Amino acid sequence: MNQAALSLLLTRSSCGLLQAPAPSGEALEHILQAGLRAPDHGHLQPFQFLLAEGEGLNRLGALLAESAKQDGAAEEAIERATQMPLRAPLVITVAARVQPHNKVPAFEQHLSAGCAVMAMQMAAQAQGFGGIWRSSPLMYSRKLHELLGLNEQDQIVGFLYLGTPATSLRIPSFVNSAEFVRWI
Structure with missing residues (x-):
């Protein structure tokens, strides 16, 4: 049994208070490669990862604000959109790149992403970094x-904010799986 992998899965926690440094180099490549190993019916690789750091965070904020304005x-929401990416040193916008396929509907490609x-x-x-998967209208x-x-x-299936935790990660409380399970 791989106890370290199991422990990671059982103690996964989101961290919304992030600071520099963000993952870079080999650490970032490991993160991207892990994303590319997601379950993928039909081997379509229906992913696109749009990375923003440094000045890219301001560009992403401007795009969010422009889309909010045009929508x-x-x-107040437009101003908030400008600031959203600045909550972490690295933001990865993850999109499902949906491809027509007779056996793999768009929904499955969204799930894969x-x-x-x-x-x-x-x-x-x-790798010692923190992150939080954020959504937004x-x-x-x-x-x-x-x-x-x-x-x-x-x-777009979400915005993954990454960086170094600025606070201790919260250890998730035990959840009784029986409350979510029904045998057929």
């Missing part, structure tokens, strides 16, 4: 998809 958001986010967060935590904005150069059939 008719209130001024979601699994990539989880795998990347786990790889970050395994903006991830459904077709205007944001257009601004990011995504295709009409693509879908």
Whole structure:
């Protein structure tokens, strides 16, 4: 039994207070490779990872704000969108790059991209970094998809914020699996 891998899975925790340094070099490559190992029916690799750090965080914030503005958001929401990426030193926008396939519907490709986010967060935590998978109504904005150069059939599945934890990771409390299980 691989006790370290099991322990990582059983103690996974999101961390929303992140600071520099962000993963880079080999650590970042491990994170990306973990995402590319997500379950993938049909071997379509329906993923795209859009990375933003440094000035890229400001560019991402400007794109979020522009899409919010064009979608008719209130001024407060537009300003908040500008600041969203600045909560971590690295933000990976993960999109499902949906490909037409007779046996693999778009929904499965979305799930696969979601699994990539989880795998990347786990790889970050395994290397001592923290992360949090964030969503936002903006991830459904077709205007944001257009601004990011995504295709009409693509879908953002989340924003993975990564960095060094600025606080101790919370150890998840025990959850009784029997509350979620029903044998058939």
